Amino acid sequence: MMRVGLCGLGTVGSGLFNLFSNNGEEINRKTGDAPKLIQVGCRRDHPDCDLSTTSVTRDIFDVARNPDVDILVELIGGTDTAKDLVMEAINNGKHVVTANKALIALHGDEVFAAAAEKNVTVRFEAAIAGGIPIVKSIREGLAGNRIEWVAGIINGTSNFILSEMASPGSNRSFEDVLKEAQDLGYAEADPTFDVEGIDAAHKLTILASIAFGVPLSFSAIYTEGISAVTSADIRFADELGYRIRHLGIARRRTDGVELRVHPTLVAREQILAQVDGVMNAVMVGSDAAGATMYYGAGAGAGPTASAVMADIIDVSRTGTSLSDIGFVDLSETRFVPIEEIRTSYYLRLAVVDRPGVMAEVTSILSEHEVSIEALIQKDARPSDAQIVIVTNDILESEINDAIRQLQSLDEVTAAISRIRIADFR
Ligand code: HSE
Helix, strand or coil: CCEEEEECCCHHHHHHHHHHHHHHHHHHHHHCCCCEEEEEECCCCCCCCCCCCCCEECCHHHHHHCCCCCEEEECCCCCHHHHHHHHHHHHCCCEEEECCHHHHHHHHHHHHHHHHHHCCCEECHHHCCCCCCHHHHHHHHCCCCCEEEEEEECCHHHHHHHHHHHCCCCCCCHHHHHHHHHHCCCCCCCCHHHHCCHHHHHHHHHHHHHHHCCCCCHHHCEECCCCCCCHHHHHHHHHCCEEEEEEEEEEEECCEEEEEEEEEEEECCCHHHHCCCCEEEEEEEECCCEEEEEEEECCCHHHHHHHHHHHHHHHHHHCCCCCCCCCCCCCCCCECCHHHCEEEEEEEEEECCCCCHHHHHHHHHHHCCCCEEEEEEECCCCCCEEEEEEECCEEHHHHHHHHHHHHCCCCECCCCEEEEEECCC
């Protein structure tokens, strides 16, 4: 029987504690030998957990040093103390299960190297998309495939905000929507991590590593959050048949790997466009299975604890140091700069309403070989007119040049909105 020490009794920790209390029989039926929670390390008790029959320590490092603990579960979050804790547990020969995406994305190489040396395993299913078993799906269910791309809604808070902004008649403020995501246990302690795409980039870092075997490369990800998306963009996107979703995209190319996180126009009928609210969805394109999609709650006590428990059970069953990521070649991966992606774009320009402006705009676009697939022009008197354009597929560096030139026109009165368009099916 594997003996578990739990560090951290916040939202996820309390969810895990209660899974141990409530589902012990169910887990025993499946494993024949259910792992047992023998110690909890937490600064303070949690009102949802009855700790009266549990060994509790206020020093989480006691858990890492406890010779009776086989698996240390790290649910304290953050990267400094969490890293020290995990390293100490590994050095003491313990397996580690964590929900900490920042820790894995930023320090995973060091953590996995230490684990390999000590012949223990580090599991992190809960770090990506909460209750969705996406790590297991990629590493086990799709193990026989060459994965070509991964595209996901992997930040529930951003998706919730975009969905609310798009819902008819919703006049809720950004702060109000964010507060609800916080109450549901979704938002990060620092919600700029959600809104500016950092949380999604942490998750994409890990997804790309398990999908392609590339090194954990958070700094290689092009990251753009949702803070510049306006309700005008959402309305125009809708008029053109699209929804705006915040996606993490990883794609293999012959010349490297594309890694990007940004708001994206997705055609309304596509499945990713239909994922609303705080839900997450990850779509995986692979050579044999084709496109598969995984949907569910990306955070919260129950869903995240479910993923943590699955890892604990997995380690209990195998008891081995299965390779955690399975890197191929750490030195030769080329990460494709964002300027080298080729996609179509949504552009919105606020312009002075006078004859000849449209001609100037289209002439600049044609100089850059941009062709127009769709166009809306709205006279928004008494303020400026709006020109909204959907382009053909074009190199990002080329559209950047065109945008710079357009922006310098006297007739363009505000910063041009540019949102990439993507098609996953
Ligand atoms: N802040 C994250 C989200 C929580 O909103 O999806 C889970 O990582």
